[in-house]
Amino acid sequence: MQDGNALAVRPDAGPDEDKISGSREKGLNRVLHILEFLHANQRAIGIGDLAKGVNAPRSTIYTLVRSLVDAGLLEMAGDGNRVYFGKKLYLYGMDYVRGNDLLRRGRHEVDNLSRETGETSELCMLQSGRYTIVHSSPGTRPFRISSATGLQIPLPWTASGRLLLAGFERAVIEDMVSEDDLVLPDGRRLLLDDFIADIATAGAAGYCVTSGLVDAYTKCLAAPIFSAPGKVEATMCLVVPIDTSEEKTGNLIALLRERAARLSITG
Amino acid sequence: MQDGNALAVRPDAGPDEDKISGSREKGLNRVLHILEFLHANQRAIGIGDLAKGVNAPRSTIYTLVRSLVDAGLLEMAGDGNRVYFGKKLYLYGMDYVRGNDLLRRGRHEVDNLSRETGETSELCMLQSGRYTIVHSSPGTRPFRISSATGLQIPLPWTASGRLLLAGFERAVIEDMVSEDDLVLPDGRRLLLDDFIADIATAGAAGYCVTSGLVDAYTKCLAAPIFSAPGKVEATMCLVVPIDTSEEKTGNLIALLRERAARLSITG
DNA sequence: CTGGATTGTCTCTTACAAAAGACACATGTA
DNA sequence: TACATGTGTCTTTTGTAAGAGACAATCCAG
Numbered sequence A, B: 001m002q003d004g005n006a007l008a009v010r011p012d013a014g015p016d017e018d019k020i021s022g023s024r025e026k027g028l029n030r031v032l033h034i035l036e037f038l039h040a041n042q043r044a045i046g047i048g049d050l051a052k053g054v055n056a057p058r059s060t061i062y063t064l065v066r067s068l069v070d071a072g073l074l075e076m077a078g079d080g081n082r083v084y085f086g087k088k089l090y091l092y093g094m095d096y097v098r099g100n101d102l103l104r105r106g107r108h109e110v111d112n113l114s115r116e117t118g119e120t121s122e123l124c125m126l127q128s129g130r131y132t133i134v135h136s137s138p139g140t141r142p143f144r145i146s147s148a149t150g151l152q153i154p155l156p157w158t159a160s161g162r163l164l165l166a167g168f169e170r171a172v173i174e175d176m177v178s179e180d181d182l183v184l185p186d187g188r189r190l191l192l193d194d195f196i197a198d199i200a201t202a203g204a205a206g207y208c209v210t211s212g213l214v215d216a217y218t219k220c221l222a223a224p225i226f227s228a229p230g231k232v233e234a235t236m237c238l239v240v241p242i243d244t245s246e247e248k249t250g251n252l253i254a255l256l257r258e259r260a261a262r263l264s265i266t267g
Numbered sequence C: 001c002t003g004g005a006t007t008g009t010c011t012c013t014t015a016c017a018a019a020a021g022a023c024a025c026a027t028g029t030a
Numbered sequence D: 001t002a003c004a005t006g007t008g009t010c011t012t013t014t015g016t017a018a019g020a021g022a023c024a025a026t027c028c029a030g
Helices: A027-041 A045-052 A059-070 A087-097 A103-117 A161-165 A170-176 A191-207 A246-263 B027-041 B047-054 B056-072 B087-098 B101-117 B158-164 B170-176 B192-205 B246-263
Strands: A072-078 A082-085 A121-126 A128-138 A208-211 A218-228 A233-239 B075-076 B082-085 B120-127 B128-138 B208-211 B218-228 B231-241
Touching: A027 A045, A027 A059, A027 A082, A027 A087, A027 A121, A027 A170, A027 B027, A027 B056, A027 B087, A045 A059, A059 A072, A059 B027, A082 A170, A082 A191, A082 B087, A087 B027, A087 B082, A087 B087, A087 B128, A103 A121, A103 A128, A103 A218, A103 A233, A103 A246, A121 A161, A121 B087, A128 A161, A128 B087, A161 A191, A161 A208, A161 A218, A161 A233, A170 B120, A191 A208, A218 A246, A218 B192, A233 A246, B027 B047, B027 B056, B027 B082, B047 B056, B047 B082, B056 B075, B056 B082, B087 B101, B101 B120, B101 B128, B101 B218, B101 B231, B120 B158, B128 B158, B158 B192, B158 B208, B158 B218, B158 B231, B170 B192, B192 B208, B231 B246
Parallel strands: none
Antiparallel strands: A072 A082, A121 A128, A121 A233, A208 A218, A218 A233, B075 B082, B120 B128, B120 B231, B208 B218, B218 B231
């Protein structure tokens, strides 16, 4: 299971991940862990493995899974004893999209952007204190820089992260960013103070560019989408090769900012 | 939890079942009800109303909602004391789509179909014993025949329902279809035996057409999508004006069947 | 074949979550 | 002014759901 491959996904889940599996957990929390675990693994899981994965008694997971399957939140996967997300979750997810203008329009705009520029484009948001790629559109390059929807990456690794945190108190930021988050995939270590300074700069500039942070070959351009004056609700970003010319980069940033502004709610 | 969810199309019709809800319900069940309730109402709901809506103590709902909001399954809606679905549910929903070839390709095919024909097209599936519109694409008619994704309609009202039940035992069908389901929106009443006969006919024919069932102005054409030989996993359907000519209807059915077959897994 | 590992279903106990209800503070309206 | 209605946070009580464990049934490697 645990596929040592370090890049990106962090397995440990949730709101307040508790220390040594507090003996008796609330059923609802078990369920939340199950969902997180499935999301992290992106494939159907056997019930036994699921119990191991969320570190819970087998008997408990059996009963919970049965409830969830009956309710349609989970489905038994083809071969018989594995479970994965169910139709109900898809339906609820579509309800969310329908009720959320920003997401609906944002998805559309991101698709446009990647079609027009040929580059990978993404819509990003804070999701309970974590950076999340809410929608992404692949771009047309032969060497595709892909990152799946729903991927969660440490905030300091990204340009969008710097924009999303603009306007937060220092204490809040410290709270959201763990020590591990400051260590880049290649082992380099960011200083918290530098990161916080970056945030201020990005907020003031109204865009942010990072080079070679998550990997050595790409540059990330991001622009903020506001839900109210000063409040960054999301970001739109482009992932381009690191050797993209100054001029082209400048043009892309301008385009990105225009589109992001179009999505913003101007109070 | 036999009764599953009692909320179908009926807005709130009030006092149906909810048998002497043994006052002390499992938290998870409360949550499932909350989600169903939000889905049925398609808008943010105040916590007090939510408690009323799912017929649960206020204090319980407060704690559950807090958990769910912390987990990101729900979000507080703009004005402050209302909740609706959250980003997490959207992400899980996208995971479901990604893990489900049929749904992914089916959505695409439905979009194509409605663009090519100009008619409203839908992808439908059984969802824990209920007919569900999983994806729909509006069509280009001025008088739009729209039906929202996720809508659940009694099986006997639809052409797709007749196909989806093909191959089930009579007893199972009787179990899925309540007395109320047999009453059409205009008050007419279907006979269970007729309905079951329809199912057999539709299954044998490989398509189904119903006229003026859910409303007086439309005709519904449906074709089955198989996940294995004989097993109907979903249907694709077109909603057209009831006065569509025989010839055009025939052409559309042929098109529909071809596209549905393309989506089927031929064992 | 044998022994270990996994699966799905049961039963029983008690730790603890759901419920009841009281409270403080808003609103609105007669 | 009093009087109703809604909200959000407490505390206390008690019914029950989570958990431990035993079970038979598969499965698979050696």
